[in-house]
Amino acid sequence: MGQYTAPLRDMQFVLHELLDVQTELAHLPVHAGLDTETIDQVLAEAGKFCEEVLFPLNQSGDQQGCSYSNGVVTTPVGFKAAYQDYIKAGWPALACDPEQGGQGLPVFVNNALYEMLNSANQAWTMYPGLSHGAYECLHAHGTPEHKKIYLPKLVAGVWTGTMCLTEPHCGTDLGLLRTKAEVQDDGSYRINGTKIFISSGEHDLAENIIHLVLARLPGAPAGTKGISLFVVPKFVPNAEGEIGERNGVSCASIEHKMGIHANATCVINLDNAHGWLVGEPHKGLNAMFVMMNAARLGVGMQGLGLTEVAYQNSLAYARQRLQMRALNGAKAPDKAADPIIVHPDVRRMLLTQKAYAEGGRAFAYWIALLIDKERSHQDEKVRAECAEWVALLTPIVKAFLTDNACEATNLGMQVLGGHGYISEWGVEQYVRDARIGTIYEGTNTIQSLDLLGRKVLGDMGAKLKKFGALVRDFIEQEGVKPEMQEFVNPLAELGDKVQKLTMEIGMKAMGDRDEVGAAATPYLRVVGHLIFAYFWARSARVALDKQATGDPFYQAKLVTARFYFAKLLPETAWQIRSARAGAKSLMELDEALF
Structure with missing residues (x-):
């Protein structure tokens, strides 16, 4: 059971009314001819595909899972046919370079597509999602030969991609990896090692799988400075880009997981596999970060997609489930009880999901x-400034949206009560699927350390100050308007608190670096809320301007904004106190006493 309808109206609100992408496109020559009608038509067609093709496979795919036998992985019934429909419609090429067969649409259109794909079927979406990251990496760092051979196939979707980082003895600390690469007389390399947790590492959807593998060259420096990147195909293509002999790449097993059962998480063995260097020797992380950052944004979109679909199913259930009477009198006297949507705490849960979904959509589409x-x-100058903002915001969009997804999906289970705990209604799957988002592509603690230690303190807060200036400009423009006081005042107050908190942590960190680790996770939550508060205040401004139209959409937007500021933003008070509490209470206990 369950349902999903693409939230096209709110997508249009974010793109056209909040972000005004049409004005922005006028300054992007490669997209200057793209109009609002075309964007909306693309999203509407994507919504139909997600609703009619992918969503019906989500629960059955979870229940069936992937099967493994002698190195061969078979995806659930219907997945391969859906993938063929996907590539026939040209969806893999949406935001790819026209020179490689792509359609050349903006990233923000592709981002909206992936929100819907993840709502409809996250496990299925991981197959093409990782492929797009491989395309981005090779497009940025591949040789002309790489681009000629691999990019058209990835753009068309007939080949898929992975990234192979993690090894049995090391996870996030890639400086410990042991996979080896040795150069051959023809300029290729022989790769040997084992990689684990490789999403989409083996499957039956496409004719070839392109692995991007981190490995060490002989004599490479220790740590992350000695890592190189290689493209290692499952089948070695010839000069014309057609598949040839089977490479020394094999799937040793697939993991049995809590969630995303329909996506194959593989142990990949590399036995004298042919590989080709991507980028410069010993600078593989620089090239791989293109794919890693794309993946982090993609995981944020997984969180957003699951938040939205959990909200939709919670809302549908709350409207029809009868349970007790409203505290201030019957709302449905013709029925045996009132629908549970009348109860304040059910509304708290629904509005939390709604506020996190709509706030996350504004944030993710903006990045x-x-x-x-x-x-x-x-x-x-604008290009450089936007690059700095993307660097600052990437760990936040990954961590904040996936943390929120865990809360939103758990709230969905709570709204459905006992029915949420059983598989029939599908909500418990969202809880299981959402949980991985806070772990892979760098745990959310790693994202928090990246934000505070590298992106904020690393440049003395320069990038954060630029975002703060954006917020201050909005406050100065709107702060004098009485109707905006309820939104602008708490936004301004939080902005001041973030500035003071950042300075305080920076001063403490000069004497003890553990202060950064102790404060990082609550700090990211606070900055995440600052971003959401900014976009909810802006959304309220648009809704106030449009409410005279009588469209109930704007009334709902205003009410949700008020709920966010009243009920969710106060989380920042205790998170700030936690960040300020420092490292002492965490570090003073002797290990033997744990």
């Missing part, structure tokens, strides 16, 4: 627009 501006804005 996608920043990527478009970074790549193709006509002003070099």
Whole structure:
């Protein structure tokens, strides 16, 4: 059971009314001819595909899972046919370079597509999602030969991609990896090692799988400075880009997991596998970060997609489930009891899901627009500024949206009560699927350390101050308007608190670096809320301007904004106190006493 309808109206609100992408596109020469009608038509067609093709396979795919036998992985019934429909419709090429067969649409359109794909079927979506990351990496760092052979196939979707980082003895600490690469007389390399937790590492959807593998060259420096990146195909292509002999790449097993059962999480063995260097020797992380950052944004979109679909199913259930009477009198006297949506705490749970979904959509679509501006804005200064913002925001969009997804999906289970705990209604699957988002592509603690230690303190808060200036400009413009006081005042107050908190942590960290580790996780939550508060205040401004139209959409937007500021933003008070509490209470207990 369950349901999903693409939230096209709110997508249109974010893109056209909040972010005003049409004005932004005028400054991006490669997209200057793209109009609102075309964007909306693309999203509507994507919504139909997600609703009609992918969503019906989500629960059955979870229940069936992937099967493994002698190195061969078979995806659940219907997955392969859905993938063929996906590539026939041209969806893999949506935001790819036209020179490689792509359609050349902006990243923000592709981002909206992936929100819907993840709502409809996250496990299925991981197959093409990782492929797009491989395309981005090779497009940025591949040789002309790489681009000629691999990019058209990845763009068409007939080949898929993975990234192979983690090894049995090391996870996030890639400086410990042991996979080896030795150069051959023809300029290729022989790769030997084992990689684990490789999503989509083996499957039956496409004719070839392109692995991007981190490995060490002989004599490489220790740590992350000695890592190189290689492209290692399952089948070695010939000069014309057609598949040839089977490479020394094999799937030793697939993991039995808590969630995303329909995506194959593989142990990949590399036995004298042919590989080709991507980028410069010993600088593989620089090239791989293109794919890693794309994956982090993608995981954030997984969180957003699951938040949205959990909300939709919670809302549908709350409207029809009868349970007790409203505390201030019957709301449905013709029925045996009132629908549970009348109860304040059920409304708290629904509004939390709604506020996190709509706030996350504004944030995620904005960062996608920043990527478009970074790549193709006509002003070099704007490109540089957007690159800095993307660097600052990437760990936040990954961690904040996936943390929120865990809360939203758990709230969905709570709204459904006992029915949420059983598989029939599908909500418990969202809880299981959402849980991985806080772990892979760098745990959310790693994202928090990246944000505070590298992105904020690393440049003395320069990038954060630029975002703060954006917030201050909005406050100065709107703060004098009485109707905006309820939104602007708490936003301004939080902005001041973030500035003071950042300075305080920075001063403490000069004497003890553990202060950064102790404060990082609550700090990211606080900055995440600052971003959400900014976008909810902006959304409220648009809704106030449009409420005279009588469209109930704007009334709902205003009410949700008020709920966010009243009920969710106060989380920052205790998170700030936690960040300020420092490292002493965490570090003073002797290990033997745990």
